[in-house]
Amino acid sequence: MANTRVFVARLAGCNVFDPAGDRVGKVRDVLVVYRKDDPPRVVGLIVEIPGKRRVFVSIGRVTSIGSGQIITTGLINVRRFEQRGGEVRVIAEMLGRRVAFNDGSGEASIEDVAIEESAQGDWAISQLFVRRPKTSSSPFTKGATAFANWAEVYEKVTAGEAQSAEQLIATYSDMKPADLANTLLDLPRQRMFEVAEELPDGRLADVLEEMPESEQVGILTRLGDSRAAEVLDHMQPDDAADLIAQLPEERGEHLLDLMEPEEADDVRFLLSYAPDTAGGLMTTEPIIVSADATVAEGLALIRRHDLAPALGAAICVTLPPYEPPTGRFLGMVHFQRMLRYPPHERLGTLLDLGLEPVTADTSAAEVSRILASYDLVSVPVVDENHRLVGVVTIDDVLDYLLPDDWRSHDDGDEVRKRATARTQLVTGSIPLPGVRRHGNGTR
Incomplete structure (x- = not known):
């Protein structure tokens, strides 16, 4: 595998496998350390394993890089990754940096970094893919690109100047919001702010x-x-x-x-609304239609790209007006039931009459028990006049039940907390968590 050259931006999201072919996780970044007279040396990979946990995989445990996948020895320490002093993340911290050419030919920004293996298990940065400033005022043109060896450039950053995060954002453009959020939380705090400001x-x-x-x-x-x-x-x-x-x-x-x-x-x-009530948990943007709307119309609304999956699981049927607080709430039609009927069927004939709405002052614990007991994805919320004011979805309830720092728990802790919460919901023994989110802002 000597003299293998790989561009780091292309490694982002690549699968990591053990020798048996079992998937271990995905590459999220490459970690390097600077050296005085030589290009930065690669010390390892930051890999996301199941449970959204980022771990460090030493470059010495990587046996193969290529064809969009990485093979390791299978021996991975699952301790959560913590960046040490002197370590630099290539994707998160180097892409977008400005450099100047030693020959005085100008400046450029780093768009990608090539790493190369010079000996078995010894990787270092070999080249930079850079883009010079554009010379035209046209918004449709970009600056010229070039390859540069590490020794041909030096870093050029003005004190107090925020580093461009444009290239990092482009690298992570295909990430789901939850994955991007986890990635930002793993960045140095100042870099996280810089990236967030440019999104x-x-x-x-x-x-x-x-x-x-x-x-x-x-x-x-x-x-x-x-x-x-x-x-x-x-x-x-x-x-x-x-x-x-x-x-x-x-x-x-x-x-x-x-x-x-x-x-x-x-x-x-x-x-x-009080934060530990249905009104405090609900969202005010469910799909709301009239009883005369058809199955075809309902399915078209569910197909909206920006609609959360939990809100697309059922459609609310009310009398006019159709914005919360609506006219009298008539019932809900579940997505699966719509699939069983022809496109011209009226939604008013498909209502789930066994699903009772909750009032806005119903406790969060009671809403949680209802969702768990009846295997619901959402439950409608009405006011004292039986007008629809919103719906509480299962993700609203999970957000309420889980502790604020659940993202930092070990995977085993998360599983145990979820299992305990589910048991408490079903048995009716769930304790009320501290005051959750909005309202007076207290806990």
Whole structure:
């Protein structure tokens, strides 16, 4: 395998296998250490194993890199990865850096890094793929690209200047929001802020919904008020309400004033409910139709790309108006039932009459028991006049039941907590967790 050259950006997401062919995980980054007179040496890979845990795999345990896969010796330490002093992540920290050519020919930014094996198990950075600044004002052109050896350039960073995260964002463009959130949480804190600030509003909103509250607040605090309001507009109303409740009251009100009026009204509506009730858990954006809507129309609404899977599991049928709070709630039609009927069938004839809605002041514990006892994905929430005000989905309940720091638990701890929560739900012995999210912001 001598003289094998691999570009690091292409390794992101590659599967890692043991010698028996069993999949171990996915590559998330390559770790290097700088040397005085030689190119940085590769010390290992950051690999995501089942359970979203990032672990370190020494480069000495890698027997093969190529064809979109990596083979290891199978001996992997599953201790959670922690970056040590002097270690640099190629994808997270090097891509996007500015360098200058030693011959005085100008500057460029790093778009990819090639690593090469010079001896068995001895890998180092061999080349950089860089892009020079564009010379045309046209938005359709880019700067020229070039390959450069490590010795031909030097790093050029102005003190206090934020490092460009554009290339890192492009590398992770295909990641699901939850995976991208975990990736950002693994970055050095300053780098996480830099990347978050460069994400598009909608993408950042999706990522924030998957992060712990403390990190949400930290990132939102770094954004200007106008940008923060734009991001909140893109978030689900219940998630936006959770986040605003953690901010100082004055800034929360200011951001609500800057948000789109319809979005701000939904958030204020949710903030009016106690956080440990159905009203405090629900989302105000279920699919709502009239009784005359057809199966074909219902299925078309479910196909929306931006619809969360839990909200697509059932459609709410009400009298007009069809925005919460709606006219009188008539019932729900489950996705599977729609599949059993012809496209022209009216949804009003397919209602699940055995599903009783809950009121907005129903306790979170009771909502949890209902979802678990009847194997539901969502349950409708009505006010005192039987008008639909929202639905509580299973992911809302899981978010409520799991501790705020559940992402940092070991896999075994997570499984045990989930199993315990499920048992408590079914037996009715679940304890009420501390006050969850929004409302007065207390616990």
